[in-house]
Structure formats: C-alpha cells, structure tokens
Amino acid sequence: MSLKKRLIFFATVILLSAFALWQFDAVKNAVVPLRIDKIDLVHLPENRLRFKVNVSTNRNSDAYLKYWTRSNDTLYSKISKAATEHTIWIVNTTALTNYTFQVVASTVSQSAKSKKYPLETKPIYQATPYFTLEYLDSSFAREIEGKFFLTQILTEPGSSVIINHKGDIVWYEPSKKGVKVSHWTPEKTVLCIVGAEKIPSSGGDEIIEYDLSGKVLTHLQVGKGDMDKMVHHEVRTDKDGNIYALTFDKKIFDLTKAGGIKQDTVKGDGIVVFSRAGKKIWEWTMLDHLDPLSDPAILKNKKDWVHANSVFREADGDFLISFRDLNQVWKVDFQTGKIIWKLGENGDFPLSNNQLFSAQHFAHINQKGDLMILDNGVKKEISRALSFKLDPTARIAVTQLDIPLHKDYYSTAKGNAQFMGNDKVIYCITDPRVFLVTDLEGKVLWKIQVGGDPYRLEETPGFKLTKPQ
Known part of the structure; x- marks a missing residue:
C-alpha cells in the first residue's frame, strides 16, 4: 500500500472513530x-x-x-x-x-x-356552567382528593367538562351544539355525541373524539360515509377500539288492527358499531324483535317506542341494552342478533317486588362482574343504585347492591350510578342536578350542585399525569 493510500486509510479510521465517539x-x-x-x-x-x-x-x-x-x-x-x-x-x-x-x-x-x-389563567366564558361543592365528608376528603370527573352540558351551546373534586373546571371543550353524552376512553380521550338541542332523546348527528389538546381524532357525521342515522344516549368504545352507540331506527308495520294504517311507521332503537375510521361494522334493531301490535298503546307510542337509553358491550362481545319504557334490560347476542334474555318487569328472571326497577339508566357490568343500573324508580319515586349477580342458565338474579337515595335526590330521568373504587358509588342525579358519592349504605360523602344540564358523570383515570420517569 502506498504512503498516500495509508494516509487516506488512517484519516478515514480517525474520522470514523471520532464519529463513533460522538x-x-x-x-x-x-x-x-x-x-x-x-x-x-x-x-x-x-x-x-x-x-x-x-x-x-x-x-x-x-x-x-x-x-x-x-x-x-x-x-x-x-x-x-x-x-x-x-x-x-x-x-x-x-x-x-x-x-x-x-x-x-x-x-x-x-x-x-x-x-x-x-x-x-383567565376567566372561562364558553358554554361552561358552575359546579359548587356543597358537602365533603371529612372521612372521605383524602380519598377523593386528586380525582377528576367528566360530564357534559346538553343545551346549546354545549361542552364537555372535566372537574376536580372541588368542583373546579380543569378542562373543557366547547361546542356550538349540545353535548348529549360524553365518555372517557381507555386511550384518555373524550368521546361525545353532539347535536342540536331540538334533537330529542339525547340525540345527535355527530360523534366526535378529542384528545386533551383539543385535536379532533374521530369525527363521524350523519350523511357522510357510513353514518346514515342519528345516534343517541350512548357512545363508547369496545376492547377492539371500535365505537358503538344507540341509533334511532324506523320500520313500516301494518297497524290496521290497532286502528292505524296498513303502512304505518314505528320508530324504535338500534345499536351500531363503527371503526374509528367511520366504517359501519355491525348494526342491530329492536324493531326486528318486538311486535308493535303487542303494545295496546302503539299508536300513541309509535314515534318513540320503548325508548332505549343505554348500551354496554360486554367482554364476550354481546350487548346490554336498557329500555326505559319496558323497565327491562336485554342481552343481545352479537353473532346472531338474537335476544339471549330480558331482565326486569315481565322478563326472564323471576324478581321480587323490591328487585323490580323502573325507568332505569346506564345498565353496565361493574368491576365485580355484576349488572348495575341507576334505578330512577318512577313507580316508587325513589332512585337507587342497584346491581345483580346473574345466573343466566338457571335464570336467577341475586341482588348485590340496593342503595336507595334520600327522596331529595329522586330523579325521573337520565343520570347514572357506578362504582368508585370498591366501596363507594358515584351518581349523576339530573332532576335536582347534583353529583353524589355515597358509601354502600347510602350515606352521602360528596355533593356537587350543578348549574347546567348534565346527562352523566364518569371518573377520568389517568387525566392527572404523574412525574415522568
């Protein structure tokens, strides 16, 4: 090797070594x-x-x-x-x-x-109500400190709102339309149904998902892509990351035997599943499973028949759907669309008088594996948190929780009740417009008075970030 080549070789090695060290x-x-x-x-x-x-x-x-x-x-x-x-x-x-x-x-x-x-920070003025901490039990103060909660304002203009345990607003996303319901997803995003105030039954024509910076991650609109019907009352994500919701549906029936016409329109409810890209994956309607002539008042009820107000997808892929006017919760088979069972008044499980519920909301499977609802209790005028352990084979329902609230918190519509931790229950009560936490005996531990019109209240685990490691 010549001297020149050696010098070039050594220079290259030095440069490469210096780069490696760098x-x-x-x-x-x-x-x-x-x-x-x-x-x-x-x-x-x-x-x-x-x-x-x-x-x-x-x-x-x-x-x-x-x-x-x-x-x-x-x-x-x-x-x-x-x-x-x-x-x-x-x-x-x-x-x-x-x-x-x-x-x-x-x-x-x-x-x-x-x-x-x-x-x-400046004062807030965009579509945000006030939340007033009216009571906090001293024994509960440490446990609730650092907790955050998602709610919404149904009226126009609306908003999704996260509050802290003091009732202070710490995050919000305003909307020109009403935010009919919102949900905190496992991805720490906010998923909403948005719609004009005139759309009835907590209904909307848009599904919007935001991250906490306000960026729109998902936006589905009626008339665009596969979203061909308005949605209402519920929007959530399943374990596969798909979005599901209740839909308004309608079907033509011969109602001449009830005094109607041969081609009469009955409006009911359905379930729809979308991918986050907006592709419709699955759809179901209760109008395929009930005979409207079985309802003596169908001509009166045909514009909003049986009134579904929540849907929840279980780990096995099947759905729980709550029907307010039937005082029932149904389990629907995802594979076949068939009704597996009905729980409630005139349902498949024998229930005692005290187990019967009415005008219930937010039927879901709680962290203990039980079916849990807010029993609005319009027949007894007492609202309560209620849960059952179900044996669907033997058709046995065993009450696990029965927490009646004071008559001051009786609410005829909307709202929810769900576990907070292992031994507390959190409520959205919409007639007196309060948020509550009680113990399992019904003792109120936390009370927020709400200055707007909410539909639901959820915890937001992971909203407050810890110090990066």
Whole structure:
C-alpha cells in the first residue's frame, strides 16, 4: 500500500472513530451540553384553560413541563419524545389562577431545566356552567382528593367538562351544539355525541373524539360515509377500539288492527358499531324483535317506542341494552342478533317486588362482574343504585347492591350510578342536578350542585399525569 493510500486509510479510521465517539452521549454532554434554547407560550383564545408551549432544544431530547400554584401541587405534561422542536400542552388548570411553569429536557445521561415562568389563567366564558361543592365528608376528603370527573352540558351551546373534586373546571371543550353524552376512553380521550338541542332523546348527528389538546381524532357525521342515522344516549368504545352507540331506527308495520294504517311507521332503537375510521361494522334493531301490535298503546307510542337509553358491550362481545319504557334490560347476542334474555318487569328472571326497577339508566357490568343500573324508580319515586349477580342458565338474579337515595335526590330521568373504587358509588342525579358519592349504605360523602344540564358523570383515570420517569 502506498504512503498516500495509508494516509487516506488512517484519516478515514480517525474520522470514523471520532464519529463513533460522538455518538456516545457522554461525549456529547462534554462537548455540547444539552440546552433549552427557546420557549414560546401560546395563549389560545378559543380555550382559557389550555396552553401550547413550543420548546426548542439544541440536541435531540425528550421534554416535558411541570407547573404548579402556590399550594405547591405540581402537575406534569405529556412527554415530547426524541426531538429538537417540541410542542407540549398544558391541559389541567383552573380559571383565574397564577401558575409557575418550567421546561425539563433530558437525554439518556443528561438533563436541563429552563428558568421558571409565570402563567396566569383567565376567566372561562364558553358554554361552561358552575359546579359548587356543597358537602365533603371529612372521612372521605383524602380519598377523593386528586380525582377528576367528566360530564357534559346538553343545551346549546354545549361542552364537555372535566372537574376536580372541588368542583373546579380543569378542562373543557366547547361546542356550538349540545353535548348529549360524553365518555372517557381507555386511550384518555373524550368521546361525545353532539347535536342540536331540538334533537330529542339525547340525540345527535355527530360523534366526535378529542384528545386533551383539543385535536379532533374521530369525527363521524350523519350523511357522510357510513353514518346514515342519528345516534343517541350512548357512545363508547369496545376492547377492539371500535365505537358503538344507540341509533334511532324506523320500520313500516301494518297497524290496521290497532286502528292505524296498513303502512304505518314505528320508530324504535338500534345499536351500531363503527371503526374509528367511520366504517359501519355491525348494526342491530329492536324493531326486528318486538311486535308493535303487542303494545295496546302503539299508536300513541309509535314515534318513540320503548325508548332505549343505554348500551354496554360486554367482554364476550354481546350487548346490554336498557329500555326505559319496558323497565327491562336485554342481552343481545352479537353473532346472531338474537335476544339471549330480558331482565326486569315481565322478563326472564323471576324478581321480587323490591328487585323490580323502573325507568332505569346506564345498565353496565361493574368491576365485580355484576349488572348495575341507576334505578330512577318512577313507580316508587325513589332512585337507587342497584346491581345483580346473574345466573343466566338457571335464570336467577341475586341482588348485590340496593342503595336507595334520600327522596331529595329522586330523579325521573337520565343520570347514572357506578362504582368508585370498591366501596363507594358515584351518581349523576339530573332532576335536582347534583353529583353524589355515597358509601354502600347510602350515606352521602360528596355533593356537587350543578348549574347546567348534565346527562352523566364518569371518573377520568389517568387525566392527572404523574412525574415522568
């Protein structure tokens, strides 16, 4: 090998070795320490509790925000991963509050912190009601601290709202239309039915899913793609990530025997399943399973027959659907569409007088594997949380929970009851417009008075982020 070739060879080796060494984070740290070069706080006029922070770092790094008030309760943002240009969102604040925030950037072996900057939140005015903490039992104060809850405002303009345990709004997404129901998904997004106030029965013509930054992740609209009917009362996701909801449906029947016409329209309810891309995967209608002539008042009821008000998909893929006017919950086979059983008045399970429920809402399988409802109790004028352990083969229903609420909390419509932890129940009670938590004896531990018109209340696990590790 000539001298020239040797020199080129050795120069190449040196350059490659230097490049390899440069890849070691420790070398980078010594030569070019990690630095936060730029921080830009963006106030968004459309939302007073949400802030975008643009951050530039001199090297590829992770970055997040921490922010706090005088109470020193430190909050954290999501992490922006492996970049030099970061967009980070502050999404958990209260109005008219002074915060301090700081950027933290890190590589495998080095971290950098910015200076501390002030952040002042303004008053909220977009479609948000008030929530007043009226009572908090001292024995429950520590347990509920740090909990957050999703609710909604049905009227126009509407909004999805997350509150803390004090009733302070910490997140909201306004809508020109009413938000008829909302759901906190396992992906920590907010899924809603949105519709004009004039659409009856908690109905809407749009399904919208937001992340906490307000970005629309899913948007289904009647008349676009596979969404050919309005939806109502319920929208949720199943274990496969698909979206399911109740739909309005209609079918032509011969009602001459009831005094109607030969081709009369009966409006009922169905279930629909969409992929998040909006493709209709499955559909079912109760109009294929009930004979309208079995209802002596069908001419009166034909515009909203039996009135479904909740649907819940079980782990086995089958559906629970609640019918307010029948005082029944049905289990529907996903594979065949057949009704497996009916629970309630004139159903397949013998029930005692005390087990019978009326005008129930939010039929679901709770964390203990039992079927749970809010029994609005219009026949007895007492609302209660009620659950059953079911043996569908033997047709036996054993009451597990029966928590009657004080008569002051009797509610004729809407609302829900579900477990909070293992020994508390959370309620949305819509006639007196309150949110409650009780123990299993019905003792009220927490009470929020609501200044708007809600439909449901859910916990939002994971809304408050912990310190990144």
